[in-house]
Amino acid sequence: MIEGMLTGLSAALSWQGILYVMMGCLVGTFIGMLPGLGPITAIALMIPVTYSIDPSYGMILMAGVYYGAIFGGSTSSILINAPGVAGTVATSFDGYPLARKGQAGKALALAAYASFSGGTLAAVFLMVAAPLLAKVSLSFWSADYFALMVMGLTAIAAFSNRGQFLKAVMMTLLGIMLATVGIDPSSGAERFTFGSSDLLDGISFLLVAMSIFALSEALSGVLRPDHKKLPGAILNVASATARRVAARDGGHKKAPAPSSKMGDLRLSREEVKDVVPVIGRSSILGFLIGILPGAGATIASFLAYATERNLARGEKKKQFGQGSLRGLAAPETANNAACTGSFVPLLTLGIPGSGTTAVMLGALIAYGLQPGPLLMHDNPDVFWAVIMSMYVGNVVLLFLNLPMIPYIAKTLALPKPLLTVLILFFSLIGVYLVSFNTFDLYLMVGFAVLSLILRQLNFPMAPLILGFILGGMLESNFRRAMMIADGSIAFLWERPLTLCITLVSLALLLVPLMDFLRGLKRPAPEAELSDNL
Amino acid sequence: MTLPAHAGCRRLCRGLLVLSMMLGAVAARADLHFLVPGGPGGGWDTTARAAGEALIKSGLESNASFQNMSGGGGGRAIAYMIKMGTKQGDMVMINSTPIVLRALSGQIPNSFRDLKPVANLIADYGAFVVTANSPYQSWEEVMDAYRRDPRLVKVAGGSARGSMDHLVAAQAFQASGGDGRKLAYIPYDAGGQAKAGLLSGEVQLLSTGFSEALELMRSSDARILAITAPETIADYPEIPTLKSLGYPMSFVNWRGLFAAPDTPDAKVAAYSAVFRKLLETPEWEAVRKRNGWLNNYETPERFLESLKQQEEQMARVMRDLGFIR
Incomplete structure (x- = not known):
């Protein structure tokens, strides 16, 4: 085993290995930054390139693309509130408010550190316990997944303490309703398609995310030419403040060039102390959720966000949704850890838990390798090269991207009219390039207008996307569990694992509900920045 | 920031160059264009890309390109092909049994009759x-x-x-x-x-x-x-077929290629001949083996017959089970 590790390490650290991983990270970051193109597309595009090179290097290249794409995806969530993949939606909850406060640089740097830590810690777990965990990953039934999705939904509690609990619930329900459009997997019937074949496959996540976040964000900026909402102006003021605050903290010698307007990159010592435990917890949680074939990075990021919010107390809790560093670190760590975790069922059982690992499975098979229990014995060089490349990939990504952050963050310093047009252009093009369907564009505009109205009425948008993403999985797992239990709902309390998860989510729900009821007696707090979400 | 600004810019430019080269490679117009009615990584996608790869490696085609178009249960790609016709140059679409099933259930408005069958490639x-x-x-x-x-x-x-x-x-x-x-x-x-x-x-x-x-x-x-193979598979004689167990049932999931409805017959015959040759190349054999596929080449005429037969078989099953009336 040690020998295999060393072989893998030497492949990962050879000059070709480093070259490929750097190339992969760069390409992945750029593809990931484009709204609509995520890790699946990035890896699928690289497969033909990898055919001509050695399997170990091919896997190293793809791992680099994978991490790069995930990192790139968080960039657009933070900067322009346009989460290109479902796994980075939770990143935008606090990342975007941070960017609006003029701390885009800090948010991006924290995202990079969190991704790095999550990915690296999870790679350690993977190395130590992959074969053991493979068994765990298979012990989950549909009933347990259902309970897990319910737990994910408790994240809406994060939007309850601003006097809009009911609004958050309504938006969640709307999201779940949107998720029912298309062919119902349990009966094969068409639901809410209005006879149109364009709606047969349901509404894509990308379309919903782009229209209710990016598009309506840009449009509401046009509607309110209020200087307070001007990203450029707010940045000028805020970055000056941030510089003053940072200077007072005494953590650094020279202020960033005034032209960059993205705030400070560095985290103060208190901030580091604040997020380190979050990163530790979220990487374990993310990794464990990631090894389940039916969950993955999205659920992991929501659960980590909800958990951290419920663990936080007092002032820290109020910051969630308004630019909390913890709220950014948790999902960013968890989604990377989950991506690494999803390699457990892939490498040890040959079961792809996500779309991305399904493409990787195809690539492994194309090399004539059969992922499964035998891979570690038959092809130790490839097995360990994949794992070792995860370390190298994460390190390279960190060092490649940190220096680029000021240039990436400069996007925000663009004049507002230009930025608005660019966001409109990229989000519409991003959706169109995936589906090549003009119907999607009309649908997007419709959603954008709807969410614009809802935003004006102070409805939070995050619960909608949460309900939309979890709704489909929630429903299909519930109905599967019902069918397996022959129509009896008893699995909810008869299956110990299901019962445990359900109880945890009940506890998560009851705590904020108590807060809410207590809050009713006092005047509701002002919903100030809630329209960001 | 420790890096001087111009170094970062250079890095950015280099990255953009790599990206634009990649996107350029994807967008370049090639000799044979594969339309894939589903997303990257699926069964249709794997087959199309594998066939394209083997076509190039064996020298039967100098280049191949791929386009994923998911939506409408595969129906959008079919509608696109009918609409675009031969305007897009040499274009073939990969498809399989679901085209028959979804046309029967009415999920997609068109059927294989609206396209020109080119060749049946593999069977599962x-x-x-x-x-x-x-x-x-x-x-x-x-x-x-x-x-x-x-x-x-x-x-x-x-x-x-x-x-x-x-x-x-x-x-x-x-x-x-x-x-x-x-x-x-x-x-x-x-x-x-x-x-x-x-x-x-x-x-x-x-x-x-x-x-x-x-x-x-x-x-x-x-x-x-x-x-559900009609007869025992030579490589796996120990795996029983339903027929060998005495039950009268067989089912073949084909994967084949279609061309636009306005493609001239001579062109269809030429495509078909290329794919017939492809199935005999060692490059295809390597691809076929690693994916566990079974060759099932059929000429356009024979392919159309099989499609009609399958349509009849599946219509009966779906009626029996109450999925269609």
Whole structure:
């Protein structure tokens, strides 16, 4: 085993290995930054390139693309509130408010550190316990997944303490309703398609995310030419403040060039102390959720966000949704850890838990390798090269991207009219390039207008996307569990694992509900920045 | 920031250069264009890219390009092909059995009759898989349990109710003396999740394709109880077919290529000849083997006949099961 590790390490650290991983990270970051193109597309595009090179290097290249794409995806969530993949939606909850406060640089740097830590810690777990965990990953039934999705939904509690609990619930329900459009997997019937074949496959996540976040964000900026909402102006003021605050903290010698307007990159010592435990917890949680074939990075990021919010107390809790560093670190760590975790069922059982690992499975098979229990014995060089490349990939990504952050963050310093047009252009093009369907564009505009109205009425948008993403999985797992239990709902309390998860989510729900009821007696707090979400 | 500004800019430019080269490679107009009605990484995508790769490597074509167009259960790509016709140059579309099923159920408005069949490439069969520690040792034992109480055998599949995995299983149970309508089919969102469902023990049987089943057998000790091939497969004589067990049922999931309806017949014949040659090349043989596919070349005429036959067979099954009237 040690020998295999060393072989893998030497492949990962050879000059070709480093070259490929750097190339992969760069390409992945750029593809990931484009709204609509995520890790699946990035890896699928690289497969033909990898055919001509050695399997170990091919896997190293793809791992680099994978991490790069995930990192790139968080960039657009933070900067322009346009989460290109479902796994980075939770990143935008606090990342975007941070960017609006003029701390885009800090948010991006924290995202990079969190991704790095999550990915690296999870790679350690993977190395130590992959074969053991493979068994765990298979012990989950549909009933347990259902309970897990319910737990994910408790994240809406994060939007309850601003006097809009009911609004958050309504938006969640709307999201779940949107998720029912298309062919119902349990009966094969068409639901809410209005006879149109364009709606047969349901509404894509990308379309919903782009229209209710990016598009309506840009449009509401046009509607309110209020200087307070001007990203450029707010940045000028805020970055000056941030510089003053940072200077007072005494953590650094020279202020960033005034032209960059993205705030400070560095985290103060208190901030580091604040997020380190979050990163530790979220990487374990993310990794464990990631090894389940039916969950993955999205659920992991929501659960980590909800958990951290419920663990936080007092002032820290109020910051969630308004630019909390913890709220950014948790999902960013968890989604990377989950991506690494999803390699457990892939490498040890040959079961792809996500779309991305399904493409990787195809690539492994194309090399004539059969992922499964035998891979570690038959092809130790490839097995360990994949794992070792995860370390190298994460390190390279960190060092490649940190220096680029000021240039990436400069996007925000663009004049507002230009930025608005660019966001409109990229989000519409991003959706169109995936589906090549003009119907999607009309649908997007419709959603954008709807969410614009809802935003004006102070409805939070995050619960909608949460309900939309979890709704489909929630429903299909519930109905599967019902069918397996022959129509009896008893699995909810008869299956110990299901019962445990359900109880945890009940506890998560009851705590904020108590807060809410207590809050009713006092005047509701002002919903100030809630329209960001 | 420690890096001087120009170094970072240079890095950015270099990155953009790599990206633009890549996107350029994807967008470049090639000799043969494959239209894939589903997303990257799926079965259609794998087949199209594998065929394209082998075409180039064997020198039959100098270049090939691919376009993924998912939506409408594959219906959008078909509508696109009918609309664009031959304006796009040399374009072929990969497709398989679901085009027949979805046309029958009315999910897609067009059918294979609106396109020109080019060639049938490969065949896959339905396979029924249990875990290594399953109490069922043979198909007969599964059927005994099913006839006693259909609820004892929950069948997992990687697609919706009424789709291929379900219909093939229901037909097999019907042909083996059970009531196909009573089948407890449990739909999963993807093939991988259905496999995980089987291995977790929440379902007893998995209905999937033969090549997927082989993969599962190799990776996690699952057992294939029966397949729907019309005759025993030479490489795997120990795996019984339903026919060899005495049940009158066979099912072939074809994967083949179509051209736009306005393609001249001579062109269709030329495409077809290229793919016939392709199936004989060592490059294709390598691709075929690693994916566990079985060659099933058919000329355009023969392919059309098979499609009509399958349409008739599946229409009967769907009527029996109450999916269509």
